Amino acid sequence: MKAFLLAAAATLAISALSAPAHAGTPVTLRMDTTDADGRITLGDLFDGVSGPAANIVVAPRMGPTAVLEAGQVQVSARRAGFDWSNSNGIRRIIVREGQDNGGVSTGGRALAGAARGNVEVLAYARSLSAGEIVQPQDLVWVKMAGAPMDAPRDADTVIGLAAKRPLREGAAVQSRDVAAAQVIKTGDLVTVTYDDGGISLSLQGKAMAAAATGDLFAVQNTLSKKIIQAVATGPGSAAVGPQAQGLQARSQPVRFAAR
Known part of the structure; x- marks a missing residue:
């Protein structure tokens, strides 16, 4: 029994010595998350992390950017004794290649308007042309006044959408900047179908406006020249009737709802 108690005491002592020195220390996400050597560390991600803990590797960066799940980053920080509250509900953290500047990781290019402030904001990591599809590497979390x-609070609500106009590097992302990618352009030939209760009809028409999947747009019947309203279902295709109504209902969630 004495030997068992001694062993238990030794185990507790080792556990105490190995416990994180900064347990519960609050940290904040850096305004521009970058790393210089392909090893994304806690020091690259957070302000307030210092000493050996700053060199703890969270993930590798294999290309120009890496996309990290915020939940996993939060767990890694907690294991090292740091608390990132993630009060803005960020789901993804985009880390770009940067340069080492006296131990502080900075972006290879300064983000215009990314002044240090108290609000975490999603910003564009590069300039985008109208119609370009937003990719994960095109976004970065920064701090602004x-x-x-x-402003969307989740990168997932922007990724995969198309820029509605030219977007400037460093500018804060706004929901009105982007929209679903167009699958039909003005002047495209479109097959319009009606399908209900075993009855299926189709006609050829000319798109009178551009449309994304789920959008209602005008189509001119190439034979009768009459204008009808149809819902885009994909490239070169549209629907009318119950199928169109169902598609519209499914394609109208609140895309930028706050979390």
Whole structure:
């Protein structure tokens, strides 16, 4: 029994010595998350992390950017004794290649308007042309003095959408910047179908406007020249009737709802 108690005491002592020295220390996400050597560390990600803990590797960066799940990053920080509250509900953290500047990781290119502030805001990591599809590497979380009224709080709500106009590097992302990618352009030939209760009809038409999947747009019947309203279902295809109504209902979630 004495030997058992001694062993238990030794185990507790080792556990105490190995416990994180900064347990519960609050940290904040850096305004521009970058790393210089392909090893993304806690020091690269957070302000307030110092000493040996700053060199703890969270993930590798194999290309120009890496996309990290915020939940996993939060767990890694907690294991090292740090607390990132993630009060803005960020789901993804995009880390770009940067340069080492006296131990502080900075982006290879300064983000315009990314002044240090108290609000974490999603910003564009590069300039985008109208119609370009937003990719994960095109976004980065920064800190600014304030956020736009319609600023999305999750990168997932922007990735995969198309820029509605030219977007400037470093500018804060706004929901009105982007929209679903167009699958039909003005002047495209479109097959319009009606399908209900075993009855299936189709006609050829000319798109009178551009449309994304789920959008209602005008189509001119190539034979009768009449204009009808149809819902885009994909490249060169549209629907009318119950199928169109169902598609519209499914394609209208609140895309930028706050979390």
